[in-house]
Structure formats: structure tokens, C-alpha cells
Amino acid sequence: MTTRSFIKGCLKCFKFNKMFSNLIFFGMQGSGKGTQGKLFAQKYDYQVFETGKELRKIAQEDSPLGKKVKEITEEGKLVPNEVVMEIVENFVAHIPSEEKVIFDGLPRKEEQRVSFEELLARFDRKGTGVLIKITEEEAIKRLTSRKVCEKCKAIFGAGYEDAVCDQCGGKLISRADDNLESIKVRLNEYQKQTVPVIEKYREEERLIEINGIQGAEEVAKELEEKLGVAESE
Numbered sequence: 408m409t410t411r412s413f414i415k416g417c418l419k420c421f422k423f424n425k426m427f428s429n430l431i432f433f434g435m436q437g438s439g440k441g442t443q444g445k446l447f448a449q450k451y452d453y454q455v456f457e458t459g460k461e462l463r464k465i466a467q468e469d470s471p472l473g474k475k476v477k478e479i480t481e482e483g484k485l486v487p488n489e490v491v492m493e494i495v496e497n498f499v500a501h502i503p504s505e506e507k508v509i510f511d512g513l514p515r516k517e518e519q520r521v522s523f524e525e526l527l528a529r530f531d532r533k534g535t536g537v538l539i540k541i542t543e544e545e546a547i548k549r550l551t552s553r554k555v556c557e558k559c560k561a562i563f564g565a566g567y568e569d570a571v572c573d574q575c576g577g578k579l580i581s582r583a584d585d586n587l588e589s590i591k592v593r594l595n596e597y598q599k600q601t602v603p604v605i606e607k608y609r610e611e612e613r614l615i616e617i618n619g620i621q622g623a624e625e626v627a628k629e630l631e632e633k634l635g636v637a638e639s640e
């Protein structure tokens with residue numbers, strides 16, 4: 408049975424559908440994949456593995472791994488793949504095997520995809536990709552118009568018109584790292600490194616594609632429909 412027919416055939420037995428026990432969220436910066444992943448996780452009881460967050464968490468631990476990560480990040484270096492895998496392994500090994508996981512922020516490149524897949528397989532897990540699709544133009548539009556609250560650091564998208572934060576009244580400023588040059592560097596990196604990874608999941612028919620150029624609620628709804636958890640009308 409191919410994955411595609413398996414996905415279709417199992418719309419009604421989501422709870423038992425192992426294909427969806429490990430979701431890997433892909434999408435350009437600005438696609439909203441992080442937010443969508445968190446919302447879906449909350450609603451459908453998934454653990455979230457967010458690479459950046461896990462790295463920061465580990466760096467504060469008084470363990471050999473924690474010290475290693477702290478050292479690397481303090482020197483401003485990129486965390487090597489084997490260390491990232493150690494952290495993923497640490498995470499997966501400490502949760503029950505029936506626990507569902509959403510992975511956000513990896514695999515980013517081919518080398519990482521291979522080791523990530525091997526690691527999941529060792530824990531009897533297999534990932535299905537979820538791609539929140541937007542165009543580069545849309546990503547640039549969203550990222551350059553993003554503002555952040557000076558006080559509470561809340562992030563506001565293009566649609567938010569007020570000059571002050573609706574949570575604390577703080578002043579909204581442009582995000583320092585959201586200038587056009589660095590956005591283009593990041594998008595370029597995504598095209599070169601991550602798109603081939605996504606291609607691989609598509610080839611293996613393990614990819615669910617969602618239109619990211621619509622409101623957040625519509626994205627969430629399409630996600631639920633395609634993962635077979637939408638309530639039938």
C-alpha cells in the first residue's frame with residue numbers, strides 16, 4: 408500500500424494512524440509553521456520538539472551535553488549535526504513510544520535528514536512532512552512588515568496596524584534581524600538546503616501540503632482536513 412492511499416484510507420482512524428504520530432513541519436520563514444505546529448499540538452496532544460528552544464534549554468543544564476551546547480553557542484558557532492541529533496535522541500528517549508511528536512526546525516539539510524530518519528527508526532518512529540506553502544514574495548512581505556513590542560517582545564504580523572502593543576501598551580519597533588538582506592540570505596539557504604529535503608518526503612509520498620497564503624484559521628482548518636481530524640459536516 409502506498410503512503411498516499413494509506414493516508415486517504417485512514418482518515419477515520421487518526422488515533423491509530425502511526426503515519427501521523429511524528430509530524431515534521433516545513434515552511435519558509437514567515438509561513439507560520441511554528442504557530443500552526445503549536446496550535447495543532449495543543450489541540451491534538453502532541454509534544455513539540457523545537458530545535459532552537461531545545462538547544463537553549465539544554466544549554467542551561469548542568470550535564471556534559473549541556474556544557475557542550477553552552478560552549479558552542481557562546482562562541483557563536485553553529486551547533487554540529489551530531490550534537491543536534493544527541494538532543495533529539497535525548498528528547499525522544501525520554502517520552503513514551505506512543506507519545507506523538509511535532510518536529511519544528513529540522514531536518515534542515517540532506518545530511519541531517521539521513522541521520523534524523525535513522526534516529527527515528529531506532530525508536531520505531533517514522534516522520535510525515537507537513538509543508539506550509541508560501542511564495543518567496545509573500546515571505547518577504549510578511550517578514551519585512553513584522554514588528555516586535557519593545558517591552559514584552561510580542562510579535563505582530565503585517566495585518567496589525569496599531570503603533571502600540573495590544574498586550575502591554577509598549578511601543579512597536581521593526582525586528583532588527585528582519586532587514587531585507589538577512590531575510591534573503593535565510594530564504595536562499597532554505598531554497599538550497601531545505602527544499603531538497605522536502606522533495607525527498609514528497610518523492611516518498613510522505614508529505615502533506617497546505618496552502619499557507621490564507622488566514623491562520625484557514626490554514627489550521629486545511630491542516631485538520633488533510634490530517635483527517637476535521638469534524639465531518
Ligand SMILES: [Zn+2]
Nearest residue numbers: 556559572575
Ligand atoms: Zn507588549
